[in-house]
Amino acid sequence: MPYWVYTDPEIYRRELERVFAGAGWAFVGxxxxxxxxxxxxxxxxxxxxxFVLRGDDGRLRVFENRCxxxxxxxxxxxxxxxxxxxxxxxxxxxxxxxxxVGVPFRRGLRGKGGMPPDFALEANGLTELxxxxxxxxxxxxxxxxxxxxxxxxGAAMLHYFDRVFDGRALRVLGYxxxxxxxNWKLMFENIKDPYHASLLHVFLVSFGLxxxxxxxxxxxxxxxxxxxxxxxxxxxxxxxxxxEMRSFKGDFTLRDPTLLEPVREFPGEATVVMQTLxxxxxxxxxxxxxxxxQLVPRGPGAFELVWTFFGxxxxxxxxxxxxxxxxxLMGPAGFVSLxxxxxxxxxxxxxxxxxxxxxxxxxGGRGTADEDHIVTEAAIRAFYAYYRQVMEL
Amino acid sequence: MTPDVRAEIxxxxxxxxxxxxxxxxxRWPELFTEKCRYEAMPRENFERGxxxxxxxxxxxxxxxxxVAALRKTSMYAPRYVRHLTSHIRVTPEGDDFRVRANYAxxxxxxxxxxxxxSAGRYLDLVVRDAGRLRFREKRVIFDSxxxxxxxxxxx
Numbered sequence: 001m002p003y004w005v006y007t008d009p010e011i012y013r014r015e016l017e018r019v020f021a022g023a024g025w026a027f028v029g030x031x032x033x034x035x036x037x038x039x040x041x042x043x044x045x046x047x048x049x050x051f052v053l054r055g056d057d058g059r060l061r062v063f064e065n066r067c068x069x070x071x072x073x074x075x076x077x078x079x080x081x082x083x084x085x086x087x088x089x090x091x092x093x094x095x096x097x098x099x100x101v102g103v104p105f106r107r108g109l110r111g112k113g114g115m116p117p118d119f120a121l122e123a124n125g126l127t128e129l130x131x132x133x134x135x136x137x138x139x140x141x142x143x144x145x146x147x148x149x150x151x152x153x154g155a156a157m158l159h160y161f162d163r164v165f166d167g168r169a170l171r172v173l174g175y176x177x178x179x180x181x182x183n184w185k186l187m188f189e190n191i192k193d194p195y196h197a198s199l200l201h202v203f204l205v206s207f208g209l210x211x212x213x214x215x216x217x218x219x220x221x222x223x224x225x226x227x228x229x230x231x232x233x234x235x236x237x238x239x240x241x242x243x244e245m246r247s248f249k250g251d252f253t254l255r256d257p258t259l260l261e262p263v264r265e266f267p268g269e270a271t272v273v274m275q276t277l278x279x280x281x282x283x284x285x286x287x288x289x290x291x292x293x294q295l296v297p298r299g300p301g302a303f304e305l306v307w308t309f310f311g312x313x314x315x316x317x318x319x320x321x322x323x324x325x326x327x328x329l330m331g332p333a334g335f336v337s338l339x340x341x342x343x344x345x346x347x348x349x350x351x352x353x354x355x356x357x358x359x360x361x362x363x364g365g366r367g368t369a370d371e372d373h374i375v376t377e378a379a380i381r382a383f384y385a386y387y388r389q390v391m392e393l
Numbered sequence: 394m395t396p397d398v399r400a401e402i403x404x405x406x407x408x409x410x411x412x413x414x415x416x417x418x419x420r421w422p423e424l425f426t427e428k429c430r431y432e433a434m435p436r437e438n439f440e441r442g443x444x445x446x447x448x449x450x451x452x453x454x455x456x457x458x459x460v461a462a463l464r465k466t467s468m469y470a471p472r473y474v475r476h477l478t479s480h481i482r483v484t485p486e487g488d489d490f491r492v493r494a495n496y497a498x499x500x501x502x503x504x505x506x507x508x509x510x511s512a513g514r515y516l517d518l519v520v521r522d523a524g525r526l527r528f529r530e531k532r533v534i535f536d537s538x539x540x541x542x543x544x545x546x547x548x
Contacts, residue, residue, distance in 0.1 A: 078437065078538075079441070172443065173443060173444055173445045174434070174438040174443035174444060174445020174446075175435065175437055175438060175443070175445065175538070176435065176445065176447055176540075177435065177538050177539045177540065178539070178540045178541075178542060178543075179539050179540070179541055179542065180542050181542060200468060201466075202465070202466035202467075202468075203462055203466040203467070206466060252461070252465055252466065254454075254458045255454035255455070255457045255458050255461075256451070256452045256454030256455045256457075256458060258451070258452075258455075259455055259458060304539065309445045320444070324444055324445060324446070324449055325449060325451070327445060327446070327449065328448065328449055328459075331447045332447055332540040332542070332543050332544045333433070333447045333448045333543070333544035333545070334447075335462050335466065335467065338467050338468075338469060338543050338544075338545065339467060339468045339469075341542050341543045342468055342469045342470055342542070342543055343468060345470070345542055345543075346470065
């Protein structure tokens, strides 16, 4: 793996075009974030500002966040509710379906000025992206004719997507946002790398939440762009399996164990499913803490990680409390995620000065097939096999 | 409210800053009552009534667990923090005290310039417990929703 792929501005520019604004579907939010007509949410796909808007017809649409006139951003807060969208510059006004409905002095003033007679409101609406909503999760695409969403995910990935997003109404519990000083791809690599989890994350390991000796699988879609890391909570560790985990702390116990009292809530044996969906989404299910993590790149050396923690409308108070307590594992101060954001920063610091050096991704061989153990980097290799096609590298 | 009480509350906030800034994390939980609540959350969650915190502790035991995790399990680059607390406003509530204060936490990583890690406000409930003042509730609401990478030590 050449290190310039994490640092080169030209590569980054090409990623913005081909990966983020490319053929596929990018995550933009949850339907529950815009429950009422006129509700909007501002976000980004790559570096392009967009917003999700629920129309007066109840439909969710995604638009580029810029007035058709002079490009001024229409939505300037993260969330809002509007009856119409008015540009602050010249008060061009759009309705809740993105149609331009008002241009002040369009006919001029006292017979002077105004727009040319052939100016058509209907040709100057907001630029709309293709939008797809599946079980409360909103995706958008800059492609003129994106693939069917189900085909884009593939059957195996769709199965795990629907495991968490099973059609129940979602309840947003809150947000966490980090500016992580490393290339965005290192985040995907981190989630596609079960090998590190049993070594770096002493907290997870000590409580059996993820360990090398737990039954685990790494699954990919047919293209390799998406993947799932699946694990099952195991029995307390045996000495033989933990011998190589130098950091394993068998004696570490919690003073207040209510922090970690997970209950089984999904069908099947898996207790952890971390799904990465090209180009910008991680779906996190670790015990009862659920979140989408959206990647927003900020140049080759940094990205913003937006966590949206959620539960279901049907959750009782005990389940909500459990989710909120287990959220201590995640985010910028998480017992687990803290290790990741710190180690990714160290990675970028080590990589940046040496663009011509190379890293090695040969754990579990050189193939890109599914695996039923964690001592593998197959999902990272599969990701880059697809990446090279898209980037023509 | 007597000047003595005001001074005592100031002492509590000074002890809080000192424990964290001197790296004596074990002293941090002692400043809370056994049953307590500590939470640090971005302004956007607070303003929108969303319950998610980046750190949530519901007992002194959980505070101790966080300290133990930082000592024994977490991996992070070394750094120093410095808490600056100001504009402490006390409102008596029965025998207890509602306290609101501003804070800034400066962070200095090894070989780097000092940066502002976080700025925001404390919304606290201070009570008399076994002869001294302690926090029964401490809510930390930080202004910038964006955290500069990691939040290692409590705010």
